[in-house]
Ligand SMILES: Nc1ncnc2c1ncn2[C@@H]1O[C@H](COP(=O)(O)OP(=O)(O)OP(=O)(O)O)[C@@H](O)[C@H]1O
């Protein structure tokens with residue numbers, strides 16, 4: 264049966280919406296080619312069953328003529344009894360056929376939805392960072408959860424209408440024409456009128472379906488931000504604001520749903536009035552024929568039965584386009600995502616990157632997130648193998664961007680990023696990222712336990728490897744204080760942990776990865792001095808024999824680095840060892856004195872903690 268799931272909730276994807284909209288027919292063809300074809304056997308089987316059901320309906324209407332005429336003529340009761348059994352049998356057959364068809368369609372339908380969901384998600388995984396930066400996660404949720412049904416619905420509406428409804432209607436109309444062609448003509452006149460009226464509703468409903476989907480996305484977005492940002496919502500007393508935002512979104516969806524419901528409901532009075540006229544006309548003409556012309560009553564009743572039975576399937580056929588258009592709103596939204604190029608795909612053929620020393624080099628790199636707003640403006644710098652290079656500089660200078668570019672989250676506008684002399688834009692992306700361990704500025708943890716989160720550094724790692732990594736990251740001790748130990752659930756994005764604990768788990772994850780290149784974006788920012796010293800020790804162990812690039816604000820981290828690179832306005836303005844840079848009395852010295860005060864300018868001020876660490 265045509266599912267109307269999409270009428271309730273059809274979502275927005277900002278720029279994705281502006282994509283040229285293909286025609287409904289082309290879209291339906293594509294849906295069938297991509298998702299219907301695979302299941303063609305099941306659809307044919309369901310179609311046959313529905314056709315059988317339709318034939319049973321038509322036959323039972325047709326049987327009314329002999330039954331009635333025999334009754335009127337006072338035929339043998341035995342023969343009538345046989346006919347009543349036949350009618351009962353036909354209905355049982357119809358029930359069985361309908362059951363078979365529905366069960367089959369439901370199975371195929373859920374299979375299709377599952378396929379679409381997997382396809383959509385796998386496509387998202389191949390999108391680049393730009394794509395994710397520009398969008399809210401709720402956009403994907405509505406598409407994945409709701410719009411995926413549209414593909415199933417569009418196929419099902421078409422197959423059920425074409426097999427069950429059109430065959431049932433054809434059979435019944437056949438009976439009508441057979442019994443009385445003239446009366447059939449009168450009754451069928453109403454069909455084109457109904458189709459025309461309903462066609463007008465389609466455009467309206469399509470608009471509201473889209474609006475309702477946009478509203479649903481907004482609802483998810485507000486919900487998600489309220490939960491994730493619960494602390495800020497409470498601290499800033501944002502409850503009334505959130506409540507208002509939600510009320511607006513909910514009202515939009517409600518309104519759109521009401522408009523759609525009314526639009527769809529108008530179909531009923533329209534077709535009922537038309538049907539009433541047709542049936543009235545038939546009865547008028549039929550009784551005139553029977554009473555004046557002595558026509559047989561059996562044909563008439565058989566005809567009326569066929570007409571009444573044909574009403575529902577005809578009504579569904581008349582609104583077929585309406586239902587298809589409704590499902591296609593969702594289908595369009597799915598294809599808007601699927602038709603986007605997947606930038607992180609199709610590079611499978613690139614040669615693997617084999618990191619030997621791990622020398623990282625930026626060669627006149629220019630990069631901007633937005634056209635005309637350069638973030639890196641001809642950046643040159645080198646991170647030497649087996650050494651730690653600290654990136655320092657003012658906020659917004661481009662340090663995190665450098666870390667992103669090494670992992671090729673973005674492509675550079677010009678210049679090159681080289682690892683061991685190989686341009687990373689010409690190597691296999693997976694092999695590149697496989698050789699890098701990264702601790703981000705804003706630690707991200709996944710839902711699940713501490714163990715699961717650390718294990719992500721090396722899926723399939725043994726218990727002892729996980730514990731060893733946690734020990735090195737100075738996370739083991741606090742993990743052991745939890746009653747659940749490594750099996751402690753950490754809540755969404757690690758909400759049940761302190762900032763410093765989250766950071767140490769992220770470091771353990773990176774340690775477990777055991778990669779030759781280590782990128783640390785302020786890994787100790789959320790730690791107290793005691794923990795920082797501990798983690799610092801861990802990082803010192805980790806750094807041995809690896810290339811480490813560390814974005815640092817802390818005095819200790821900076822002075823411990825072998826080389827320091829000062830990033831300002833997208834350029835490396837100074838580069839060298841701490842002592843040399845201090846001696847130069849340039850940007851670094853300025854930066855250093857404003858950050859840590861003049862007292863640290865004395866060489867002995869940093870020497871003591873450094874040697875302690
Ligand atoms: N995803 C993004 N889209 C657009 N602009 C961005 C994006 N990420 C960063 N920027 C901009 O690029 C510039 C450099 O940002 P970046 O994060 O590299 O700075 P940073 O040196 O790491 O600063 P901080 O010390 O505060 O972490 C900033 O002006 C920032 O606004």
Ligand SMILES: [Mg+2]
Nearest residue numbers: 662663704784
């Ligand atoms: Mg940063």
